[in-house]
Amino acid sequence: MSEPTLDERFLELRRFVDREIAGARRRAVAELAAAVSRLREASNPAQFDAALSEARENFSGDPQALELIAVFAALAAPAASEPPAEASARRFAKVKIAEIQLYQGAAVKAGRAAHNLYGALKPQIDAARESFAQRFLSNGSRTADYLHSEFVRALANDDATLLGPEYPGPLA
Numbered sequence: 001m002s003e004p005t006l007d008e009r010f011l012e013l014r015r016f017v018d019r020e021i022a023g024a025r026r027r028a029v030a031e032l033a034a035a036v037s038r039l040r041e042a043s044n045p046a047q048f049d050a051a052l053s054e055a056r057e058n059f060s061g062d063p064q065a066l067e068l069i070a071v072f073a074a075l076a077a078p079a080a081s082e083p084p085a086e087a088s089a090r091r092f093a094k095v096k097i098a099e100i101q102l103y104q105g106a107a108v109k110a111g112r113a114a115h116n117l118y119g120a121l122k123p124q125i126d127a128a129r130e131s132f133a134q135r136f137l138s139n140g141s142r143t144a145d146y147l148h149s150e151f152v153r154a155l156a157n158d159d160a161t162l163l164g165p166e167y168p169g170p171l172a
Contacts, residue, residue, distance in 0.1 A: 028065075031058065035069060039076040048077060067101060067108075070154060074098040085143060089136045093146035096128040097154045108155065116164030117155055125151070125167075133171050145170040 004012070035055035042048035052073050059065035074094040101108055104124055111120030118125055132147040148170040156162035 032065060032068065035059070036072045036076070039069075039073055042076075048073075064105075067105060071098045071102050074101075074150075074154060085136075085141060089132070089143045090146045092132060092135065093150040094154075096132070096147065097150040100124050100128070100155065111164070112157070112162050114164075115162050116166075117151075117162055118164040118167035121155075129168075129171060137171060147171065 035051070035058065038051040039048060039055065042051050052069070055069045055073075056066065059069060075098055077094065100121060104121060107120045107124075108117065111117035114120065128147060132145075136143045137145075151163060151167075152158060152160045
């Protein structure tokens with residue numbers, strides 16, 4: 001039997017690398033799925049916070065995985081015992097921010113880097129503000145501006161200066 005050619009050896013190496021990459025992807029997806037399951041299974045805020053801290057620690061070196069965890073965390077957070085109108089407003093705000101993070105990831109990243117999230121996401125932020133105001137503030141209720149709080153907490157990583165100089169501020 002003759003020695004394999006360089007092309008044959010390269011092809012064999014390529015197949016090996018492809019299998020390793022596929023395996024690594026499967027493991028990463030499984031780890032993300034497990035982290036999301038722990039978030040969803042949390043029955044109280046303390047368990048949820050512990051699961052979220054663990055997920056953040058496990059994926060600390062992967063900014064894209066952290067973005068995805070943040071989106072799932074916003075959607076899976078257990079409801080606190082609060083009036084239904086407040087819970088609805090809080091949930092609405094979390095979902096809007098999660099949608100922005102999910103569908104406008106590159107713009108979020110660019111806006112944070114430029115310290116101007118509002119400039120990078122003006123149409124999305126303005127649309128979310130208008131929807132929130134119409135749904136929760138137009139009836140004269142005293143609902144807190146959960147949307148602004150979520151902009152600061154989740155979008156700007158608790159640094160309001162990242163929203164930029166033109167950001168109009170809280171609605172209420």
